Amino acid sequence: MKNNPKPDIESFLKVIRNQTCNYIPIVELGVHPLIKERFIGKKLNGLEDEVEFWFNAGYDYVKLQPKADFNPAKIGLSNNLSYNDDGTVFRKWASEGSGVITDSESFNNYLFPSKEDFSYDNFERVKSFLPEGMGVIGQYGDIFTMTWEMMGFESFSYALFENESLIEELNNKLGSLVLSMFEYFAQSENVDALWYSDDIAYTNSLIVSPHVLDKYFFCWLKKIGDLAKKYKKPLIYHSDGVLFSVMNKIIDCGVTALHPIEPKAMNIFEVKEKFGKDLCLIGNIDVDLLSRGTEEDVTKQVLAIIEKLGRNGGYCIGSGNSVPEYVKFENYLAMINTVKSVNSDYL
DSSP: OOOOOOOOHHHHHHHHTTOOOSOOOBOOSOBOHHHHHHHHTSOOOSHHHHHHHHHHTTOSEEEEOOBOOOOHHHHTOSOSEEEOTTSOEEEOOOOSSOOSOOSHHHHHHSOOOOGGGOBOHHHHHHGGGOOTTOEEEEEEEOHHHHHHHHHOHHHHHHHHHHOHHHHHHHHHHHHHHHHHHHHHHHHOTTOOEEEEEOOOBOSSSBSSOHHHHIIIIIHHHHHHHHHHHHTTOOEEEEOOSOOGGGHHHHHHTTOOEEEOOOTTTOOHHHHHHHHTTTOEEEOOBOHHHHHHSOHHHHHHHHHHHIIIIISSSSEEBOBSSOBOTTSOHHHHHHHHHHHHHHHHHHO
16 A cells, blocks of 8 residues: 555644644554555564554554453453354354353462563564654553453342452452553553543443442543543543443543444534533444445545544544454545545645
8 A cells, every 4th residue: 555654643642632633633443454464465473564554554653552361261252253264254252141250269260460471562662663753552451341251241240239349359450450551551651642441331321330330440440540640641441332421420530532432322423512622532433334335435424524523623533443354445445545635635
């Protein structure tokens, strides 16, 4: 793919801080490796290829995670996407019944990592070959999600009434580990912004009551937000679903930008009207549209949202979730190229 990318991390940071800026960043939490490989025309083989994709696709950042192993072989969640022998894909799903931690004995026997096990090598290496104008986002998440996944959602739900001390113990264990990652992100000179992801809602409701989220989710989001504020770095938060009932709590935790404004769950213009003074909004281009629509449909949708939201800062274009392998490659290109064209008109 031939182009002349000009990443602008400073303008990106202004936008996600909800400051006025005549620039529209392109932002994704994730792009499937097959899409990345098709874009750069070769197999991904390490950090330099990752940077090559994010740079040439027009992003202002490369998103990095520490290398971490929460013993996924036992959880059964190491990869929700696997390949059949013929190259087609099948997916695994989180346990709805009983998970791997159901009582104190299974908790005590579980092999958790320590903070010292996490590797930040990519964060230390990336600056040596990061293109001029490009930055780094440190991302991790799922304190709440891993808590119920490890227990299984049904077991987690019963434990809220029958064995809440187990939930507290597991949540505190996971929370302290993930928080240590954000302590690194916040203090690292190589990291420009923080991104925490943890789904708390369906398209029509929260997953659990606000009271439960206060105990096992918002307490951790607030600690991450306090780190971001202390070290003067913006904080992006990702959750699918409808979040209107807890939006003020999200803002109070120090979140500066919200992703992905899932189109089936929330009207982005309503979100902008109610919360736009406090939050930059990211995403909202429907994954179904990217998967089954036409290039013209995608271009039209991108331009319509930019016209209403994107010309004064406070909005970044991206999918309404992530870019999976079944998205039409041409539609993905239509989305990012439309934004590039609009930005070039500003210059």
